[in-house]
Amino acid sequence: MTDTSNYIEGLTGSWEIVMGLEIHAQVVSNSKLFSGAPTEFGAEQNTQVSLVDAALPGMLPVINEKCVEQAVRTGLGLKAQVNLRSVFDRKNYFYPDLPQGYQISQFKDPIIGEGLVEIDLPDGSTKDVRIERLHLEQDAGKSLHDQHPSMSFVDLNRSGVALMEIVSMPDMRCAEEAQAYVKKIRAILRYLGTCDGNMEQGSMRADVNVSVRRPGEELGTRCEIKNVNSIRFIGQAIEYEARRQVEVIEDGGTITQETRLFDSKAGVTRSMRSKEEAHDYRYFPDPDLLPLVFTQEYVDAIAATLPELPDDKKARFVSDYGLSIYDAGVLVSEKVRAEFFEDVAKGRDAKMASNWVTGDFFGALNKAGLTIETSPVNAKQLGELIDLIKDDTISGRIAKDVFEIMFETGDDPAKIVDEKGLRQVTDLSAIEAAIDEVMAANPDKVQQAIEKPKMVGWFVGQVMKATSGKANPQAVNKLLAAKFPPSAED
């Protein structure tokens, strides 16, 4: 069945957007793809540069086995074909931040072939996106144009860092799908520990290929939007670009294949270079490197160390913890979230843990602009809070207040409950005394409640108020029910 909900309505009818993505993901490794220089982010300029990275005369690349392992790991995580033989090619072009004058990449024979990713859409449904390939390549350095009035500077720290380029098939049909795809790839890479996925630091970037067509017709001419570095921008860039293409075509124009840049300030894409201006990269096998060959046993050994991936984890959260598919999806979308949840849920009511984690906890993080890593409340503390509710030390309502204080101070819940005297009153005589006090003070309300038993609720509130919320609500209800027995006609 054709899903028409994603179509763009133009002046002349409906249009379908077709997208494929190339994601560049920096490989987590201590050293670079072909040199021993460190890869740490944010180091002082040009301090992480080996002789090889600077392309000094006579220098030769030596493959970093860790990067190969990470690529294989990622391939397995993407349920993709792992090629036991692959070839490194040179992609030749001149740029100051490309010291060799070529990038070592993989062109014809990539290390990873076709794979499949299931993306999770906002409405809770899923969709398969096919992976065309994944290959290893070197990152370039950085040109700095704002350091000197008339010169540009070059920082080679990033030069030679390993990238995985993950190329999808043109299987996405709307911005949300593209965003969900990027999120899913990022989650998988983070689960695998093969890329930190930090788009704001540039360790994951996406090139988006966008075209539009009349539904059911041949693919249109695509434009490639280069280096979009946030999931939000990916959405904006696609929305803008698709509309632009529809307008061009509807105005009688044609789309020319070109590379475009997304201007995040203006929210528009701009032409960078046309197909005619495109480089002839003159790919050819790098003669300094032998073909990369490994055995199936090597792949199997890596496969044996693969962690549980988001889809499997989601299924387990649903079956083992009884969570809803939606909640499970929210929790597994990031590895740290799932880990946090499991720490909280361990030995506790899983549904309650899920509600606290996805509700108050994520809400508070969001509001404060924090992440799990920077959260003032850790999983152990949140678990202890749930324990306090479970053993009737505090009520669920008081727990919300306690949580707020925990989030502000980072203190343990038990400490807060003690210090603030929030322990729940379960002593029935104390509660009864409080009820009697309220009743004595409000004879009119007592009369109303006798006539209309629903008014009892008013008393519940007053008693809770009188006890600063510490009275056990069940006990209050029970005692009040005894004071105001239901009338015969009810």
Next chain:
Amino acid sequence: MTELTKLNLAEARDKLVAKEITAQELTQAYVSAIEAARPLNAYVLETADKAIEMAKASDARLQKGEGGALEGVPLGIKDLFCTKDVRTTACSHILDGYVPAYESTVTANLWADGAVLLGKLNNDEFAMGSSNETSYEGAVVNPWRREGDDTQLVPGGSSGGSSAAVAAEIALATTATDTGGSIRQPAAFTGTVGLKPTYGRCSRWGVVAFASSLDQPGPITRTVRDAAVMLKSMAGFDPKDTTSVDAPVPDYETALTGDIRGLKVGIPKEYRVDGMAAEIDSLWQQGIDWLKQAGAEIVDVSLPHTKYALPAYYIVAPAEASSNLARYDGVRYGLRVDGENISDMYEQTRAAGFGDEVKRRVMVGTYVLSAGYYDAYYIKAQKVRTLIAQDFAQAYEKCDVLLTPTTPTPAFGIGEKLDDPLSMYLNDVFTVPANLAGLPGISVPAGLSANGLPLGLQLIGKTFDEETLLRAAGVLEEAAAFTAAPEAWWRA
């Protein structure tokens, strides 16, 4: 002094160990000889002070009986090898003033064995040439002259400084590199021994790259034994060069038994090319006879794709070179000619920094790798390369080594072929196939041309069988008894 420089490497080594001579005496003799031989333009950088210093250290070690395999042996190093704190420019303007902060693996191996650095030797710019005339430092003059003729001749190339220095006895031995014949052809032109090892035998790390899949360092020496000694020190697996091979390095000197009885020597009929001088042909026949007399069995073999070797080479080598030389862009080191913008800076720098032959090859290489031409040129050349390797593999089912001439002609005059690249490229017709197949080859001086110039014979061996190659070369050398030497006209 002249007596000392007359010693070959093995003799000098033995006398050093026996403390009959000192490294400082020997080195000083070479330093003086180098100064006296400046008209040859073999050295582009003399490092006399460093040489004396190194010799002093060698003497100290020799005194304690702790000397390495080359302790106190003064060597000249081709300028393609990066030498730490010693200027290295590959004789190109674009590397003006470049002083590496690192030492190539091969030279590091030599210094570890106690050798002494006399200086850096001239070569064709980026090793692109067969006459040493493309060097930014100017041409090298062959110590040899035609009989009764003062015409200045080329020493071959690209390792022209290396070959001239050995022939003129201004180095005990030299390092060189061979991409299409750059060790063997200059050796043939100068009456010296030139050994190109199997691809992967010596590390390429720290050697300025010309064509990565073909480049291979090796020695130029006075004798086959000297070549064996040099190779032992130069060779070895290097984790920094993944194309170097992790195989033990044998003691090549012990392979020189002089006994080649039963050795099967293949004679490839395709090497009898049109236009080859009759004297080359008869020298080849002479070589066949010598080996036969020494007990070898002569076998006729066929290498049917030989005629495609040169065209394939002149596609593969420039293709790789065009990419290898992209790093010389004026951004990080060497020459920079400022421009209006970055593209202009690149163009100005590379236009000024590269000589004509380098530009020619960069253009050819860029062309053959371009979209639409790649399959027709580069891929086809790689297929030819495979066929040529198969030719050799089939021939080696019938024989152990191949005997061929090294070059189709003796040394030619400076300037004679500079304007005719095709005729220049033909110099490599006998040497290129071994590079394409990665095989070891050696040129041994075997006779003189009618006008008194040295001629070489080439032996090509099986992969990593330098031992058999050297053994056969030793026998050839002994039979040829080549003792001719150029007159020292260059000494004022």
